[in-house]
Amino acid sequence: MSLRTQLNNVLPDILPASPKEAIKGTELIRLVRMRLDGNYSDASLRYHFSIMSCDPGSSIAKVEKGQGYYRRTAAVPALAGAQELLSMTQGRLDDLGSDQDAVDLALLRVKKFRAIIHRWCEINGRSPFVFREPFNANAPMGNLWKFPELMLVDWEGAGEDDSLNAVLKLKNTLNLPPFRLYASRLRIQPNIHTFREDFFQALSASVWANGGELFYATAIDDEALTDAFRKLNATFGVGVTSFGLSLEQLDDLPRPAHILNAHPRETEALMERLEVHRVAAAHTRPHLDWGALDAIRNDSEEVDQLFAWLAESLESGNTKSFTE
Known part of the structure; x- marks a missing residue:
């Protein structure tokens, strides 16, 4: 299973829904690494976080003016x-x-x-x-x-x-x-x-x-x-x-x-x-x-x-x- 596929599976359970509670990259790497199959470098994980956060279809989003990541979701889809x-x-x-x-x-x-x-x-x-x-x-x-x-x-x-x-x-x-x-x-x-x-x-x-x-x-x-x-x-x-x-x-x-x-x-x-x-x-x-x-x-x-x-x-x- 590719790293991106694994991240798509594990990130929704780790990331907070609110940008105010965003997780910084270093802490997110620590939490993600515990649930991944394979030994991936910090640089590889940071790269995937960055690329995926620019994809509107992915579950990870980056705080626009600040640091940290949160879960991309819709609180009131109706x-x-x-x-x-x-x-x-x-x-x-x-x-x-x-x-x-x-x-x-x-x-x-x-x-x-x-x-x-x-x-x-x-x-x-x-x-x-x-x-x-x-x-x-x-x-x-x-x-x-x-x-x-x-x-x-x-x-x-x-x-x-x-x-x-x-x-x-x-x-x-x-x-x-x-x-x-x-x-x-x-x-x-x-x-x-x-x-x-x-x-x-x-x-x-x-x-x-x-x-x-x-x-x-x-x-x-x-x-x-x-x-x-x-x-x-x-x-x-x-x-x-x-x-x-x-x-x-x-x-x-x-x-x-x-x-x-x-x-x-x-x-x-x-x-x-x-x-x-x-x-x-x-x-x-x-x-x-x-x-x-x-x-x-x-x-x-x-x-x-x-x-x-x-x-x-x-x-x-x-x-x-x-x-x-």
């Missing part, structure tokens, strides 16, 4: 989808098991994260538009690949008081794009088994926008996963950002409605809990794909609502949020 878990696939919820408390907890985490992103976007000058109708109980599964959870509107030239300043008004007069639209997918936790589905679903849902973004609630500590996202970003352009919230921190957050309606000081305290890390910046396309946009207009009336809101904002001279 959260590969976010918006769709809320209303669309009761069958998929049934697959989570008969533990209704676990299902409720998973959905609550999703709602809290969506509320956090909503407030974070507003604070950072990005106007969010939430798509709901394409994900209702009777909607086709194909909508998961057509629509984002959030469309983020970046007004190029909006003032601090949400007014359209002279630069933006001039762009509008010259028929230059006064805003850019970024279609965003929200996920709780990166999963080595589903990260490609997350990424390409975000890409598919953003083909008609100026760009696409994939947001994760938890940190992305897996160096191999980070590299994989950056390689995908270099080719396809979808941005990837993590917000550094542990599952325990998500559970400690107030209810979603409270997050959305929090007072400024409360919102500031909530934002201080975030550790925002941009793994890869979204590539920006200069124009919307009007053909792709026209192809999905009949699939949801909310597409027309989005552009009616944008047109009203331009006519009224301010960029108030959609709910207002």
Whole structure:
């Protein structure tokens, strides 16, 4: 049996699941050697640790900014989808098991994260538009690949008081794009088994926008996963950002409605809990794909609502949020 095969067999039982409890190479060599058949040098074992940790399909992962190794795993695999878990696939919820408390907890985490992103976007000058109708109980599964959870509107030239300043008004007069639209997918936790589905679903849902973004609630500590996202970003352009919230921190957050309606000081305290890390910046396309946009207009009336809101904002001279 090859060394790599033996390591694949023994490492899952030795490595800790949390990066915070990562085992340094010297200690890992000692523990592994006790369970291997054959006399392998330290250099050979370190080489295999290094090579395998760069393979997203292996069980060993290396701490991205530090020392040590841990077990590559997915704590909440059922959260590969976010918006769709809320209303669309009761069958998929049934697959989570008969533990209704676990299902409720998973959905609550999703709602809290969506509320956090909503407030974070507003604070950072990005106007969010939430798509709901394409994900209702009777909607086709194909909508998961057509629509984002959030469309983020970046007004190029909006003032601090949400007014359209002279630069933006001039762009509008010259028929230059006064805003850019970024279609965003929200996920709780990166999963080595589903990260490609997350990424390409975000890409598919953003083909008609100026760009696409994939947001994760938890940190992305897996160096191999980070590299994989950056390689995908270099080719396809979808941005990837993590917000550094542990599952325990998500559970400690107030209810979603409270997050959305929090007072400024409360919102500031909530934002201080975030550790925002941009793994890869979204590539920006200069124009919307009007053909792709026209192809999905009949699939949801909310597409027309989005552009009616944008047109009203331009006519009224301010960029108030959609709910207002």
